[in-house]
Amino acid sequence: MAVDRLLPTPEAEDLIELVRDISDKELALRVDQHELEERYPDGLFATLGAAGLLGLPYPEEFGGGGQPYEVYLQVIEEVAARWAAVAVAMSVHGLACFPLATYGTEKQKQRWLPDMLGGDLVGGYSLSEPHAGSDAAALSCRAEKISDGYRITGTKAWITHGGRADFYSLFARTSTGSRGISCLLAPGSAGGLSFGKPEDKMGLHAIPTTAAHWDGAVLDEDRLIGEEGMGLQIAFSALDSGRLGIAACATGLAQAALDVAVAYANDRTTFGKKIVDHQGLGFLLADMAAAVDSARATYLDAARRRDLGRPYSRQASVAKLTATDAAMKVTTDAVQVLGGAGYTRDFPVERYMREAKIMQIFEGTNQIQRLVISRGLAA
Known part of the structure; x- marks a missing residue:
């Protein structure tokens, strides 16, 4: 199900449509086999780079897309809804570009940044x-x-x-x-x-x-x-942005799990009616949808603060904590909605559940996020 996004410009709306098209054609059709075979997607990042998707939040003068973080993160979410591993790699690539783009000299930027943002260098x-x-x-x-x-x-x-x-x-x-x-x-x-x-x-x-x-x-x-x-100053400032990337990945993964669960609940019948119409299951799906929407709201709030040049470190940790915990719960609940079928590889929700776990760990564990948030409250 396509997310009804509130985007700031017509250009951003066109970008999201482009990302959905590429994701459906280049990612969704390949993900199951590549993940099953643990096979690297050769050529995929060159395709993403050629489409301008690997340097979106960076300046146009160096080959970036000049997009606000609010838009960039929604691109990451769209990719993650089709292929979480690729979205994580995209986020990490953006994180790896941050030190040069933010702290590098003009000469260093001119030398390396265009190829990095254009996807020639991952x-x-x-x-x-x-x-x-x-x-x-x-x-x-x-x-x-x-x-x-x-x-x-x-x-x-x-x-x-x-x-x-x-x-x-x-x-x-x-x-x-x-x-x-x-x-x-x-x-x-x-x-x-x-x-x-x-x-x-x-x-x-x-x-x-x-x-x-x-x-x-x-x-x-x-x-x-x-x-x-x-x-450490460079690393920690980069990680604030990186945590938002992971929050967007987790939200996309949770959205994908919700979509599978809703489709299954609308298709399967028990006791003479669709299982979505059983209140116990309908309420579970409602909680899943609320968790996904809440996760998206937290990362967008932090992104908009970043775009305005306001402090956002605490909000980035809130987003990372909220979105990744939501992804773990929503993917687990999706397996439950599908019952025994959810425990098999006939449906992707078991993979989603496995992929969600690491998101609570990398870019700072969720225990570290709680530490950052509590310190921000005590300051």
């Missing part, structure tokens, strides 16, 4: 480590200053698009303490960079998640984004 975000997930200040991967740049040594973890991305926004330690983290724009082809076996995940099978091993790789000095020691 990005990954390399912040987490095996023993430093939510505690980003505990990073140990080192970027040692040498005469011709930085020598990178250490291991990074949980990289979406790991081994497939063309570049990584890499966060590594250049000195001690929480102010000793720096951000570098690392090419995926760097000598001395290798990747582990893709994680054997519960869901999102078509897009790999891997560890990265840096064995003395040397990055040129001009790969430093911002100043040394600004890494």
Whole structure:
């Protein structure tokens, strides 16, 4: 069911129609087989980039779409309703572009940003480590200053698009303490960079998640984004936007689960009437619809604050928390609506439920979101 969206401009309405068309033709027809076979969708991101969908919230002067976040997130939601793994990868790509677009010099932007925003270069975000997930200040991967740049040594973890991305926004330690983290724009082809076996995940099978091993790789000095020691500032400001991307992914996933559940409830009959007409089930579907609408409202509120240049960090955490918890509940309830059929692979709701779980974990666990929100209330 197409969501009745309240979009700010006719241009945005046309964009959403384009996204729906591409998603129906390029994503919906491929997702089941690719996820089942854990097969990477070769060529898909080039198609999305050629359509202008990978750089939507960034400036037109560098090849972006110049769209407000309010619109960009609704694009992500539409994609997620067809293929969650691809939507997550799109969101992560946008996250990976953020450091350069926001903190890079004019020369750096001119050199790299057009290809990144145009989809010629697809990005990954390399912040987490095996023993430093939510505690980003505990990073140990080192970027040692040498005469011709930085020598990178250490291991990074949980990289979406790991081994497939063309570049990584890499966060590594250049000195001690929480102010000793720096951000570098690392090419995926760097000598001395290798990747582990893709994680054997519960869901999102078509897009790999891997560890990265840096064995003395040397990055040129001009790969430093911002100043040394600004890494955590860059990472955390990027994550506010990234959390909104995940909130939009979760909302799209929940909407897809709701659509399947409603269609099934309208088609199946018991005791002489459609199961949607049984009050117990109808009320469950109503709660699911309310959860999806509420999730969408929270991410749009945060996005509109961002677009107006107002603080939105707390609202981003609220959106991420609300939308991902809603996705977990709605997808679980969708399985319940379908009964035994929902537990089989004949319907996609079992996959939706598996995919929803990770959304409560990455871009900051929902426990971390509660911490951010509570600190915002205490400030």
